[in-house]
Every structure is written in structure tokens, then in C-alpha cells.
Amino acid sequence: MRIIVAGGDGFCGWPTALHLSQKGHDVSIIDNMVRRKMDEELASNSLTPIASLEERVNKWQELTGQVMRTYEGDLQDFEFLKKVLEQEQPEAFVHFAEQRSAPYSMIDREHAVYTQVNNVVGTLNVLYGIKDIVPDCHLIKLGTMGEYGTPNIPIEEGYIEIEHKGRKDRLPFPKQPGSYYHLSKVHDSHNIMFACRVWGIRATDLNQGIVYGLSTKETQLDPVLANRLDYDSVFGTALNRFIIQAATEHDLTVYGTGGQTRGFLNIEDTVRCIEIAAENPAEPGEFRVFNQFTEEFSVLELAQMVQKVAAEEGVTVGIGHLENPRIEKEEHFYEAVNTNLLELGLKPHLLTNDVIREILKTVLVHKDRVIKENILPTVKWK
Ligand code: NAD
Ligand code: USQ
Numbered sequence: 001m002r003i004i005v006a007g008g009d010g011f012c013g014w015p016t017a018l019h020l021s022q023k024g025h026d027v028s029i030i031d032n033m034v035r036r037k038m039d040e041e042l043a044s045n046s047l048t049p050i051a052s053l054e055e056r057v058n059k060w061q062e063l064t065g066q067v068m069r070t071y072e073g074d075l076q077d078f079e080f081l082k083k084v085l086e087q088e089q090p091e092a093f094v095h096f097a098e099q100r101s102a103p104y105s106m107i108d109r110e111h112a113v114y115t116q117v118n119n120v121v122g123t124l125n126v127l128y129g130i131k132d133i134v135p136d137c138h139l140i141k142l143g144t145m146g147e148y149g150t151p152n153i154p155i156e157e158g159y160i161e162i163e164h165k166g167r168k169d170r171l172p173f174p175k176q177p178g179s180y181y182h183l184s185k186v187h188d189s190h191n192i193m194f195a196c197r198v199w200g201i202r203a204t205d206l207n208q209g210i211v212y213g214l215s216t217k218e219t220q221l222d223p224v225l226a227n228r229l230d231y232d233s234v235f236g237t238a239l240n241r242f243i244i245q246a247a248t249e250h251d252l253t254v255y256g257t258g259g260q261t262r263g264f265l266n267i268e269d270t271v272r273c274i275e276i277a278a279e280n281p282a283e284p285g286e287f288r289v290f291n292q293f294t295e296e297f298s299v300l301e302l303a304q305m306v307q308k309v310a311a312e313e314g315v316t317v318g319i320g321h322l323e324n325p326r327i328e329k330e331e332h333f334y335e336a337v338n339t340n341l342l343e344l345g346l347k348p349h350l351l352t353n354d355v356i357r358e359i360l361k362t363v364l365v366h367k368d369r370v371i372k373e374n375i376l377p378t379v380k381w382k
Contacts, residue, residue: 003278004088006030006075006126007096008068009053011228012142012211012270016094018218018225019271020278021066028069028088029053030081030097034118035228038104044235044374046228047244047366048214059224075122078129085133092278094140095126098184102146102326103234103379105181112180119184120191127195138281139203140274141192144185145263145293145336147207149176150329155336158205158289178328179381189289196287203286204277208270209263209293212239212351213359216268227267229363232374239264239302241375243356246310247363248370251320253377258300258321261334263293266349276344290340294348309356327381 003020007013008029021027031053039045051059057068069088073080075097098119099105105115123141130137148155151174160173172193175186195201214229230236231244233253242252265273273292282288303319310317324330342348349355 001091001278002026002088003092003094004028004030004084004090005094005096007098009033010035010096011230012267013096014056015216015219015227015267016096016271016274017068018060019216020275021060021068022064022218023275025278028071028084029057030071030073030075030084032074032097033072038235042232042234042374044232044371045369047231047363047369048226048229049366049369050226050228051224055224059222063221075125076118078125081125081129082133085129090134090137092138092140092281093126093130094274094278095123096142097122098142099181101235102179102181103377105179105184106379106381115181116184116187120187123188124191127191127201130201131195131199135199135201136284138278139192139201140277141188141203141205143189143205143207144182145207145209145291146179146182147175147177147186147189148173148336149178150261150332150334151176152333155291157291157337157340158207178326193287196285200285202282202284204282204288204290206273206277206290206292209265210237210239211265211267211270212237213267213355214240215362216271231370233377234379238262238299239306240359242303242306243359244363244367244370245375246306246315246317247360247367248372249315249317250372250375251318252303252306253375254299254303254319254321255326255377256321256324256330258303259298259331260328261296261298261332263291263296263336263338264351265292265294266351266355268349269294269346272346273341276341276346280344291336291338292341293336293338295351296334296336297351305351305353306356309353309360312353313357313360322377325377325380
């Protein structure tokens with residue numbers, strides 16, 4: 001299958017591009033490198049040293065003989081996108097290319113506007129590009145579990161059957177997102193759903209939970225193929241951050257009580273979920289929603305697991321309950337359905353002490369690259 005991976009230089013996109021290429025798909029990558037520029041803006045870095053995209057794809061070709069074409073450009077630039085679609089004629093378009101940090105979107109007005117314009121306009125361009133140039137192409141769009149928020153009822157996969165005043169309908173599940181970033185994903189979902197209904201586009205919205213780990217079988221083939229790993233308070237995410245904090249003997253930064261519960265998945269499962277979605281496309285006109293996570297944990301549970309594994313490895317770390325910089329529920333009901341991907345054959349890599357230990361070992365190799373000033377949160381919701 002001819003597949004474009006937009007955002008293919010990023011944390012989820014790079015291992016996904018490698019995995020799809022390894023499976024024999026004809027992969028090309030779009031990325032505007034903005035994530036690397038954000039490291040400069042935030043005076044931050046990836047914990048792992050990362051090669052340039054050019055070095056990465058050259059190494060992949062050298063090791064496997066597989067060619068991945070790369071296009072450096074912005075999805076907000078429709079003329080650029082049009083040319084790539086005309087040239088590649090993709091059968092699937094995997095869309096990771098968005099600003100994905102909630103704290104980044106909450107820095108100030110400029111960062112909120114950037115996040116929403118980048119994400120909403122980029123996705124609208126992709127929708128128009130598919131409609132005009134490759135109408136049969138399957139859009140596989142990365143959404144987020146955070147679109148739903150934390151309602152006091154179980155979260156369904158995209159839709160809920162509602163009975164109201166004696167009538168019934170299957171309607172989009174209510175959305176209560178917790179940041180301007182998460183809101184941008186809700187806006188995208190609405191735009192994609194509308195495009196499916198009106199133009200007959202086929203789309204899968206993958207409401208992904210928080211991804212942990214960094215390595216996949218393919219990224220481990222050579223240090224030049226290594227994936228990025230974020231640990232700073234803006235781009236680092238809960239479990240990965242805790243493991244890196246443990247490696248540097250920093251107290252684990254649980255915000256508030258730590259009762260915040262979310263869906264999580266291993267990066268190994270991210271790449272497999274995209275493969276499953278690509279190989280089982282949505283029907284023309286269908287707006288399909290999958291909840292892409294494998295397990296639910298509270299933030300405090302994760303911190304306790306990391307603390308225990310670190311202790312077994314001879315590292316003592318405390319759990320610091322910081323004042324929560326976000327406005328969010330800290331104690332709440334959480335139960336979400338995730339059966340669609342399992343029914344299509346996903347075999348989850350579950351979180352065990354050994355999985356944490358493996359990530360910790362990789363992290364320990366690079367721990368001297370941690371910029372300690374970037375660990376504590378600085379962005380507040382109000
Ligand atoms: P990332 O920031 O590492 O990667 C995103 C990539 O997209 C970057 O390489 C960036 O340069 C590129 N990009 C951004 N805007 C672009 C534009 N306008 N044009 C071209 N390229 C652009 O993020 P990630 O962690 O790999 O996340 C990928 C996607 O998955 C995002 O949409 C994110 O919302 C979603 N997601 C991520 C997680 C997670 O835990 N990392 C969880 C759920 C959902
Ligand atoms: N948290 C802590 N301590 C930390 C970091 C986070 O307690 O050091 C808490 C947060 O307050 C929050 C939870 O952990 O309650 C998750 O925060 P996070 O930064 O790990 O994840 P989030 O901001 O939700 O965003 C990440 C990705 C985003 C993706 C989302 C999936 O950056 O791209 O959409 O996870 S989800 O959470 O399912 O919406």
C-alpha cells in the first residue's frame with residue numbers, strides 16, 4: 001500500500017514509518033521539522049540523541065534496502081501538500097503532524113492560537129487534498145482520549161446511543177477536553193466527520209491514550225534510527241517523565257493527589273494500531289472512531305510502579321505531590337471502551353515491571369543529557 005506518514009519525524013510518526021516500511025508498504029514522510037525548532041524555543045532536548053531525518057532514512061535504506069521518500073513542508077501550505085499528494089497518490093494518509101502538547105498550548109495566547117491554527121488548518125487542508133486529488137485515500141487521523149475528558153459515565157468509542165424524550169439516536173460522544181490542544185483535536189474530529197458525511201471521504205479517528213516507551217523492533221536496529229524521548233514539563237508525558245526522573249534521582253512529579261486516570265499504551269502498540277487501521281480501511285463516507293489505548297492507570301499508580309522498579313535497580317526516589325498546574329479532576333470515575341482495535345487483532349504489550357525496567361535501562365545510558373531545570377512544571381492553566 002502507498003502510505004504517507006505526516007509528522008513522520010516525530011515521536012510516534014518515526015517508528016510508525018519504519019514499521020510500515022518494514023511490513024512492505026511504500027512509505028513517504030511529510031514533516032516541517034517544527035518539533036525540533038520547539039526544542040530550541042524551550043531550551044530543551046530529546047533525552048536520546050536523534051539523527052536528522054535525512055540520516056535516518058538513509059540508514060534505513062542501507063540496512064533494509066527500503067526507500068522512504070521525504071518531503072519537508074507544512075500541512076498549512078496547501079500548494080505544497082497538493083504536489084505531494086499528486087506525486088505520491090497515497091492509498092492511506094496517516095496524520096500525526098500536529099502540535100501535541102497540552103502545556104505548550106496553554107503557555108499564552110500566541111501558543112494557543114498557533115496550536116489551533118496549525119492543527120485545524122493542517123487537517124482541513126488534508127481533507128480538501130484528499131477530496132480533490134485522491135478521493136479514495138483513507139485518512140488515519142490521530143485524535144486523543146482527552147477529547148472525551150473525564151465524564152461520570154463510561155466512555156464509548158466515538159458514539160453513544162441516546163434516548164431522549166421518547167426518541168433514540170446514535171450521536172457523537174460528548175466532548176469535555178482539558179486544554180486548548182485537546183480542544184483542537186475535537187475541532188478536527190468535527191471537521192473530519194463533516195467531510196465524511198458531505199464528500200464521502202473514508203476516515204478513522206484514533207483517539208489515542210498516553211504513549212510510553214520509545215523503542216520498537218525497528219528503531220533498535222541502529223543508533224541512527226533511535227526515537228526521540230521527551231522528558232521536559234512541556235512535552236514529556238506522565239510515565240516516560242517518571243522513569244527519566246527516577247534515572248536522575250529526582251522526586252516523581254505527581255500533580256496534586258495523582259488520582260487522574262488515563263488510558264495508556266506502549267509505542268510498540270501505537271505502530272501496530274496504525275498498521276491495523278491501514279489494512280482495514282473505513283468505508284467511503286464512514287467516520288470511524290477507535291479508542292487506541294490498552295490499559296488504564298492513575299498517575300499515582302504509575303509513580304508507585306516506577307518507584308518500586310527503581311528501588312529494585314538500587315535507585316531511591318520519592319514521590320512529590322506538587323501543586324497541580326492544570327485545572328482538572330484529581331479524583332474521578334474513569335472507564336473507557338477499547339474493543340475495536342482488539343477485535344481487529346491488536347495483541348497488547350502490557351505494562352509490567354520488566355517493561356519499566358527496560359525503559360529505565362535505556363534512559364540511564366543518556367541520563368547526563370537531562371537538563372534538570374526543565375523537569376518542574378512552569379506552565380499554569382490560570
Ligand atoms: P511529535 O511532536 O513528536 O510529532 C509531531 C510531528 O509533526 C513533529 O515531527 C512535527 O515537526 C510535525 N508537525 C507538526 N505540525 C506540522 C505541520 N503543520 N506540518 C508538517 N509537520 C508538522 O508528537 P507525537 O508524540 O509523535 O504525536 C503525534 C500525534 O499523535 C499527534 O497528533 C498527537 O496529538 C497524537 N498523540 C500523541 C500521544 C503521545 O503520548 N505522544 C498520545 C495521543 C495522541
Ligand atoms: N501529570 C502529572 N505529572 C507529570 C505530568 C503529568 O501528574 O509530571 C498528569 C497531568 O496532570 C495529567 C496526566 O498526568 O492529569 C497526563 O498528563 P500528560 O502530560 O502525560 O498527558 P496529556 O497532557 O494528556 O497529553 C499527552 C500527549 C497528547 C495526547 C494525550 C493523550 O502529550 O499529545 O493527546 O497525552 S490523553 O491524555 O489520552 O488525552
